[in-house]
Amino acid sequence: MGDSAYPASWYAATRDASADRPPLAARIEADVAVVGGGFAGLHSARLLALQGKRVALVERHRIGWGASGRNGGFVGAGFAERSGALIDRLGLEHTRRLYAQSQRGVALVREAVDGLGRPDIRMGTGKLSVSRTNQGPGFTDRTRALADTLGATFEPWDTSRVRALLDTSRYHQGIHDPSSFHIHPLNFALALAADVEARGGTIHEGTEATGLSREGSTWRLQTPRGEIAASHIVLAGNADLGRVQPRIARAVLPVATYVAVTEKIGPRLAEAIRWAGAISDTRRAGDYYRVIDGDRLLWGGRITTDTREPPRLREMMRGDILSVYPQLGDIRIEYAWPGIMGYAPHKMPQVGEIQPGLWICSAFGGHGLAQTAAGADAVAAGILGDDSRWRLFAPFGTRWAGGPFGQAATQLAYWSLQARDWWDEKRQAKNAETLRT
Numbered sequence: 353m354g355d356s357a358y359p360a361s362w363y364a365a366t367r368d369a370s371a372d373r374p375p376l377a378a379r380i381e382a383d384v385a386v387v388g389g390g391f392a393g394l395h396s397a398r399l400l401a402l403q404g405k406r407v408a409l410v411e412r413h414r415i416g417w418g419a420s421g422r423n424g425g426f427v428g429a430g431f432a433e434r435s436g437a438l439i440d441r442l443g444l445e446h447t448r449r450l451y452a453q454s455q456r457g458v459a460l461v462r463e464a465v466d467g468l469g470r471p472d473i474r475m476g477t478g479k480l481s482v483s484r485t486n487q488g489p490g491f492t493d494r495t496r497a498l499a500d501t502l503g504a505t506f507e508p509w510d511t512s513r514v515r516a517l518l519d520t521s522r523y524h525q526g527i528h529d530p531s532s533f534h535i536h537p538l539n540f541a542l543a544l545a546a547d548v549e550a551r552g553g554t555i556h557e558g559t560e561a562t563g564l565s566r567e568g569s570t571w572r573l574q575t576p577r578g579e580i581a582a583s584h585i586v587l588a589g590n591a592d593l594g595r596v597q598p599r600i601a602r603a604v605l606p607v608a609t610y611v612a613v614t615e616k617i618g619p620r621l622a623e624a625i626r627w628a629g630a631i632s633d634t635r636r637a638g639d640y641y642r643v644i645d646g647d648r649l650l651w652g653g654r655i656t657t658d659t660r661e662p663p664r665l666r667e668m669m670r671g672d673i674l675s676v677y678p679q680l681g682d683i684r685i686e687y688a689w690p691g692i693m694g695y696a697p698h699k700m701p702q703v704g705e706i707q708p709g710l711w712i713c714s715a716f717g718g719h720g721l722a723q724t725a726a727g728a729d730a731v732a733a734g735i736l737g738d739d740s741r742w743r744l745f746a747p748f749g750t751r752w753a754g755g756p757f758g759q760a761a762t763q764l765a766y767w768s769l770q771a772r773d774w775w776d777e778k779r780q781a782k783n784a785e786t787l788r789t
């Protein structure tokens with residue numbers, strides 16, 4: 353399939369066999385047409401097919417070709433926007449309900465993985481968010497209070513507990529969420545697609561949606577060699593929607609991030625990382641990683657609005673790993689790949705009905721494995737007549753993300769946040785040094 357081949361990643365190397373699905377080459381009818389074969393589109397299609405809707409999904413490349421088949425694999429509640437900012441903007445009750453919808457997303461992913469008869473897709477349990485700066489004595493109380501406020505399951509861990517599991521002096525306190533887990537995302541996407549088809553849905557790969565028009569209550573979705581007539585359309589194209597809906601495409605900013613997987617490291621990896629869950633640090637654009645395949649390290653990090661793959665990606669990622677775990681020494685990066693996240697300016701997903709019968713489920717930013725399921729659940733409920741869930745997302749619109757100006761502003765904001773993280777860490781290290789002498 354030409355440029356639709358999966359990028360060389362550990363996920364692609366260990367993916368389940370799945371035959372190419374032919375492009376759409378006819379006029380067909382469906383109850384719902386879905387644009388995008390990532391998690392947002394696949395969950396939408398599956399949840400609607402489970403309710404007896406006839407769904408047809410088109411994917412420009414292949415199932416899970418975008419962010420959904422390339423990510424860190426962490427499934428957890430919450431959103432890219434911080435809960436404190438949401439409480440300030442929307443108030444406590446609304447924020448609680450949004451958080452509960454993200455928890456529903458976690459539950460939907462868990463149920464799907466179990467229900468699809470593929471328990472092996474789930475690769476580990478628990479997530480630890482570790483701080484690179486000392487959070488001070490109020491950390492435990494603050495974390496517990498936030499968990500109580502949100503109805504969340506996360507709990508504070510002190511520095512000694514974190515360092516007993518992660519052999520690095522970089523980290524201080526942590527927040528442990530036992531309800532999180534991590535998965536093989538590409539195999540999950542492929543399993544979801546197979547389930548959509550098993551329930552009567554149709555999926556066309558290598559098929560770009562190029563245009564959209566409306567006649568009465570029927571939407572017509574154009575593709576280069578076919579068309580789908582449907583009562584509802586779900587746009588789930590992330591940052592790459594293109595000409596099918598240029599206004600929406602401009603409302604999502606593409607931001608690149610990277611993942612690397614090491615060679616099999618052997619026992620010294622388990623000496624450095626004695627934890628089978630997922631780990632991330634709490635910097636604004638921090639590292640996220642987990643042990644996979646027994647003794648490989650999967651490491652993600654960095655963000656940039658320059659979506660081209662950096663020429664020395666492997667060296668960059670290796671340097672990031674060794675800056676936290678220098679004891680791993682001479683490790684080889686076996687796979688490294690980029691992925692594109694879609695961010696709206698408000699850092700929240702775009703979920704809801706934007707015209708009668710035209711739905712959006714997009715912009716899941718850096719936090720999308722559970723949130724795509726939560727968004728799809730809200731959209732599917734809306735199509736079936738219950739508007740209460742997608743209206744939770746209504747305060748976050750689909751306004752223009754600023755094109756090249758938005759990219760420049762995002763890059764500047766990222767550099768300034770990175771500089772602040774760097775400064776906080778340096779200042780603490782210097783204070784600690786002064787106290788020691």
Ligand SMILES: Cc1cc2nc3c(=O)[nH]c(=O)nc-3n(C[C@H](O)[C@H](O)[C@H](O)COP(=O)(O)OP(=O)(O)OC[C@H]3O[C@@H](n4cnc5c(N)ncnc54)[C@H](O)[C@@H]3O)c2cc1C
Pocket residue numbers: 387388389390391392393410411412413414416417418419420421422423424425426427428559560561562588589590591592593594595596609610611640652690691692693713714715716717718719720721722723724
């Ligand atoms: C490297 C990386 C690491 C990440 N790590 C995590 C993590 O650990 N945990 C987490 O929760 N989130 C993570 N994320 C974010 C998460 O992967 C995304 O939020 C989520 O996968 C988005 O799903 P999606 O369906 O919206 O987009 P995508 O998976 O990008 O799918 C959109 C699909 O739509 C198709 N498409 C677009 N336009 C058209 C069109 N016009 N016609 C036909 N098809 C079209 C595209 O080809 C694409 O396949 C990460 C993202 C990246 C890139």
